[in-house]
Amino acid sequence: MNIISINGSRRKKGNTGLLIQSILKPLEQSGAEVKSIFLGDYTIGACTGCEGCKNSWECVIKDDFQSLIEMMDEADGVVLASPTYWYTVTSDMKRFIDRCYGLIQFPKNRSAWIGKYDGMGKVCVTAAVCEQKDEAHMGNTLTLLTDFAKDIGLSVVDSVKALNCFEAGSIEKEKAALTDAESAGQRFLQQLKYFV
Ligand SMILES: Cc1cc2nc3c(=O)[nH]c(=O)nc-3n(C[C@H](O)[C@H](O)[C@H](O)COP(=O)(O)O)c2cc1C
Structure with a gap:
């Protein structure tokens, strides 16, 4: 089983x-x-909206993005995770997601798009962290990751959130969130065993 975490x-x-x-x-x-994968280690430029990926599954901008897509292509499972920055994902994660626009295509005569990974049985868990105790302050971090994953054809088995985490490492005291995360990992594994 090949897993990629982003x-x-x-x-x-x-x-x-x-x-x-x-x-x-x-x-x-x-x-x-x-x-x-730590996205900060990769050079991923912003999507320019050129639509060069129309009918190709591929982004025309050449940087480190392609190597990430190769790993996603090979993966049986994907973990997508981001902290909350101003009610949403970080700019690193958003740039990555925007550049994935070619992973959905709009065939002629079809009202809906198709995702590159539709029907492939690739499994995904999404996860988000935020500082505040009130979930409203997480904004759309987790839903954005989950909607994106579904759009490109990943089968999302679980979504995990950790609230009340500010300083690096402070999540260690959020035992329930870490237990939930491990349970999500177990369900992820069960699904993977079914598909792989
Ligand atoms: C620029 C910035 C914006 C943030 N915005 C929010 C926010 O909107 N809501 C929230 O609850 N926490 C917010 N936080 C707190 C982070 O989500 C929190 O510290 C998180 O634990 C960071 O994850 P990391 O340890 O992986 O960096 C923000 C932090 C930064 C640096």
Whole structure:
């Protein structure tokens, strides 16, 4: 089983990374091969809206983005996670998502788009972190990640959130969130076993 985790945090040792680790724990224990991507290590320019990806599945801008898509193509499962920055995902995650516009296509004579990964049985867990205790302050971080994942054809088995996490590492005290994350990892593993 090949898994890719994509972390949109700006802090390598931050809460989002720790939340991802909890999700991945059951998968790593079962021997899955995990590639952990920290988006900040990659040069991903902003989508220019050129529509060059129309009818091609591919972005015409050449930078590190292509290597991430190759890993997504090969993956059986994807973990998508971001902290909340101003009620939404970080700009790193948003740039990555925008550049994925070619992963949906609008065939002629069809009212709806098709996702590159539709029907492939690729499984996904989405995850989000925020500082405030009130979930309203998470804004659309988690729903954006989940809607995006579904749009490109990933089968989202679970969505995990951790509230009340500010300083890097403070998620360690949010035991319930970490337990939820591990449970999501277990469901992720069960689905993967079904598909792979
Ligand atoms: C620029 C910026 C904007 C933020 N906006 C929000 C917000 O809208 N709501 C919230 O609850 N937390 C917000 N936070 C707090 C982060 O979501 C929180 O510190 C989180 O744990 C960061 O994850 P990390 O440890 O992976 O970096 C913001 C933090 C920064 C730096």
